[in-house]
Amino acid sequence: MIVVTGATGNVGRALVTQLTAEQAPVRGLTRSPERAGLPAAAQVARFDLSGDQPEPADLAPLLDGATGLFLHLQAVGTHTEALLEAARAGGVQHVTVLSSGTVQDGADTSHPLYVAHAELEASVTASGLAHTFLRPNAFATNSLQWAPQIRVGDTVRGPFPGAVTAPIHEADIAAVAARTFLDDGHQGAVHRLTGPEAVTTEEQIHIIGATLGRTLRFIDVPPEEVGPDLFPHVPPQILPALLASFAESVGVAPEITTTVEAVTGKPARTFAQWAQDHKNDFRP
Structure with a gap:
């Protein structure tokens, strides 16, 4: 089971669609499951950021049976640490992070996009979970x-x-994300995408x-x-x-990178x- 945060966003929706097309079990997390409009083969679960800070145990049902987690900063907000702890406790084996191309050597480390995504990557690294970082421009x-x-x-x-x-294209980001879950060899990788x-x-x-x-x-x-x-x-x-x-x-x-084609076998x-x-x- 692959859990996708931000499942109704541009990248998340494309990822859920692509994974279900390959018959991979998927659970999409969204604030409004009743309006999600995701493929019928996908499970849909409510993940609402508007309430109090949850405990990892509160989030455990969302990760039930999951082996993979797609993590999108805008979709998890301040719940990142609790979600990662729940993922680790629930047996998730791999996390793919939608990060940012602003995170790179020589970057302006005061840029708000750099700060937010560098902190996200650091949290995932500190969790001890195997991971892949996607850094689209x-x-x-x-x-x-x-x-x-x-x-x-x-x-x-x-x-x-x-x-x-x-x-x-968001579908290309999703296509690379899908391969990180379905293919071997992506643990520890950093994929720069354009x-x-x-x-x-x-x-x-x-x-x-x-x-x-x-x-x-x-x-x-x-x-x-x-x-x-x-x-x-x-x-x-x-x-x-x-x-x-x-x-x-x-x-x-x-x-300009050729990562999309190298990972998916299809040109961007x-x-x-x-x-x-x-x-x-x-x-x-």
Whole structure:
């Protein structure tokens, strides 16, 4: 049994879907099981972060019969330590962590994304459980931040049109995660994950437009004028650091890895493929 935290999130849902397709037993954890909409073959269990800090014994039923645990920081919040203790007590043999590409040698150790994910990795290491760390860079799903603008018009406002990334499809992150549970040889591994190609912010907008059969225009907004309305998925306290990262990526070739293909046997999906998969998200 593989337990997936954040089972209704972008990566978690893809992972549950892929694991059930391979007939692996899966239990998806979510705040609202009644609205999960996960594959019928998956078990679904409630994991609510809004209550008091749980004891490991309170979480034990969630790990009953589990051998693997997919751990996503946003999905576990401050419950990480209790969940890991419950996992260890319940016989979990392997934890795969959705970490961040910000965790690397020479990184800005004050960056909030680095701090949060480095602490998560440290907690898993200290637990003594066998583990694999997935460190994706830019997520293609971050482009959904533009969906509200695209649904109502043909212009998109935002900063740094020349910022360059290699955005990765969430299904590719999930595919690598699935192999860490289903195949041998991933214990102790650190997998850095990217998409297969470099694209600028403005190019992403044009690709989405082409997928929709529309011509979209990008309007450059100075970073000092950027507010939370343009990045609704980003916690306000993290936005300044994120904008600084964007500024540093303008005109700079991003890291591109071949890890997805090496692990899964299939090449990473392009941003155009991601846009095609998500075109309904940008339609009125």
